[in-house]
Amino acid sequence: MKALTRALSLLSALAILSCVTINIYFPAEEVRGAAGRIVDEVWGERAQDAPPPAGKSPGSSFLQWLQPSSAYAAQDIDVSTPEIRAIREAMKNRSNELFPFLDAGNVGIGRDGLLKVRNTDGLDLKARGAASRLVQAENDDRLRLYREISRANGFPDRADEVRAIFAETWREKAAPGWYLEKNGGWVRK
Numbered sequence: 001m002k003a004l005t006r007a008l009s010l011l012s013a014l015a016i017l018s019c020v021t022i023n024i025y026f027p028a029e030e031v032r033g034a035a036g037r038i039v040d041e042v043w044g045e046r047a048q049d050a051p052p053p054a055g056k057s058p059g060s061s062f063l064q065w066l067q068p069s070s071a072y073a074a075q076d077i078d079v080s081t082p083e084i085r086a087i088r089e090a091m092k093n094r095s096n097e098l099f100p101f102l103d104a105g106n107v108g109i110g111r112d113g114l115l116k117v118r119n120t121d122g123l124d125l126k127a128r129g130a131a132s133r134l135v136q137a138e139n140d141d142r143l144r145l146y147r148e149i150s151r152a153n154g155f156p157d158r159a160d161e162v163r164a165i166f167a168e169t170w171r172e173k174a175a176p177g178w179y180l181e182k183n184g185g186w187v188r189k
Helices: 002-017 028-046 062-066 082-104 125-152 156-172
Strands: 020-023 069-072 107-109 115-117 179-182 185-188
Touching: 028 082, 028 125, 028 156, 082 107, 082 125, 107 125, 115 125, 125 156
Parallel strands: 020 069, 107 179
Antiparallel strands: 107 115, 179 185
């Protein structure tokens, strides 16, 4: 009887240790990779290589071996729908008009990753209008891009997370000398 109890206890412990939990999660790293590719495409040679994200080193405590392991369902990010391709192409075509304003510091990249008219010093009325028009069109396309990526990949309620990842990527890949919003002010990269 003791042997049967011991065997059942051992079998139960083994069953608990071998449990696997499958989690459906927001594919942040995949979105980050897609963001990097899109920013590189839109900005071309102007896009700077961003530093790799800081990874967390896994701990190796004995307790980790006792916890059920988790398997994550991998998800490929679709950024090639006709709508997304059209938005990317419009942004790419607009970038050459935006670069002079970014280079001169008239336009900067906000904390939210959207463009902002930073100052209009040295711009005539026509150039001020052009800067405002370009910034508005670019921001509209960026917001549409985030919504479309979220919708096309089955997480339409997570567009804000997509936006946050892209904001980080736009800022990281900004060219040297461009202005970035930081703590309510502007700093040159």
